[in-house]
Amino acid sequence: MKCNSMKVSAMSAVFVAAVGASTAARGEGRVDWCATDTMPTKASPIAGAGTCPLQGECDIPSVRDSWIPDGSKQPILIRMKFNVFANDDGSDPVATQAEVDAQLAHLNEDFAPFGFQFTGETEFINSTEYRFFSPGEEVAMKTQYADTPNAKLNVFVVVNSAGWSKGTFPWNPIALTALGGIIMADGHFGPNMSIMAHETGHNLGLWHTHHGVSEVGPCSACYETADGTNGDTTGDYAADTAATPVNVNCSGPGGVDGCSGVAWGDTVWQNYMGYASQDCYTEFSPQQSGRIHCWFDAVLSSWNADCNGNGVIDVEEIADGTGEDCNDDGVLDECQGDFDLDGIYDPCDPDIDNDGVLNEVDVCIYTPVGVVVDPDGSPRSDGDDDCDVDIEDYRFFRTCMSGSGPGVPASPSVCLDWFDYDRDTDLDLRDYHEILGSFTGPLNDGP
Secondary structure, eight states, X not given: OOOXXXXXXXXXXXXXXXXXXXXXXSOTTOSOSBOOOOSOSSOOOOTTXXXXXXXXXXXXXHHHHHTOOOSOSOOEEEEEEEEEEEOTTSOSXXXXXXXXXXXXXXXXXXXXXXXXXXXXXXXXXXXXXXXXXXXXXXXXXXXXXXXXXXXXXXXXXXXXXXXXXXXXXXXXXXXXXXXXXXXXEGGGOXXXXXXXXXXXXXXXXXXXXTHHHHSSOTTOTTOOOTTXXXXXXXXXXXXXXXXXXXXXXXXXXXXXXXTTOOXXXXXXXXXXXXXXXXXXXOBOOHHHHHHHHHHIIIIIGGGBTTTTOSSSOHHHHHHTTSSOOTTOSSSOXXXXXXXXXXXXXXXXXXXXXXXXXXXXXXXXXXXXXXXXXXXXXXXXXXXXXXXXXXXXXXXXXXXXXXXXXXXXXXXXXXXXXXXXXXXXXXXXXXXXXXXXXXXXXXXXXXX
16 A cells, blocks of 8 residues: 655655766767666565566566557657746746757657657746756755646756756656656757657666666676576566667677676667667667556556546646646546545545545545544554554564553553553453554555
8 A cells, every 4th residue: 555655755765867967968988977876775575576676566577568559549648847947037048948849849759659748838947046056956946846746747957067967767756746857957958859868768667778787786686697588687677678788889889798608799779778879869669668658657647648548638628627627736636546435536635545634634645444543644553654554563563462461561651552452551352453454564464
């Protein structure tokens, strides 16, 4: 069960991809123009997962392949918001509207064969401070200027003193918050630029093509070998993007893989997620295409500009009164769920999980209906404050109960605070059945 993202952010690694400045905004001759984290720090509990950590079911080959588009469906239309910074007096914006339009058109050309298109709006923001952006200002800038990030992919166009651009992976808990989105440095943005496709690829769930060689430990469990035997379970989790070290050339890297003893061979230097010159970029692979459709459906579907798939853009339905948008975020209410099945769509529901605690003060707004909650909306017995009563809470209950029973007070007192449901100053079978009834964790982690 998904819980409040703010509650789990401390337990989740932050994964972003950063694209650094190049000699001519292209990266020719450089191997340091992207500074992405290497690997997730914690494997997800996914059945059948190997030793290289997975971030979700979209990393599983059979699931990924089921999402490869066949061209028969209308492309998904993603809404974007371009936040273009200018000086305090409005002078010298980092990009003109014409340059924004040209970049958007080129992005649509890059993604057209792969089932995605983008529609954008632009806001010119007068802030000399953030026009001349430095990395330490990222949180403050995004917090102040991100526009309904759960409904739009925000793009921040700046002059970056560090020279990089970056996107946020969809499995990152901040992906749909103000801290997600894309930062585009001025030298990477504009007409005929495909670095935007590279960054958007990260936002939609793609690693670098060289991730399994140059961004993991040599010959480690996540190392992708040149012999092609583990391309689906390591690296970028796409076997049709052959293993490769970092390569800035529009040709194969040459040389031999030191872990398998096999030559690197015919690598996909033309792939948008590589490091070759953007003039060489022409494709995402079919399996990458499956990944981005899968991750979009799993996490990012609220960015869909036609979320109900009826061929009419949401904002047009809202404008003509045929669709409702009670919170004015540009997304139809019908597309945003009804968690507690009370007939009120979540954006309009003051108590999304129907636990008697209003959303504005509820620290866990997605508690399963019927679970006993504390006054702050967190599930009773949620000892580690992760919005779930899961196996860790159950283990602590068993530890508490081992020193308790009928007529025997539990020790320490926190045991009674968390688990003495009937307030009879001991822990017994009645409390045991209560915690089982409150269990919200994954079924395969149950008691």
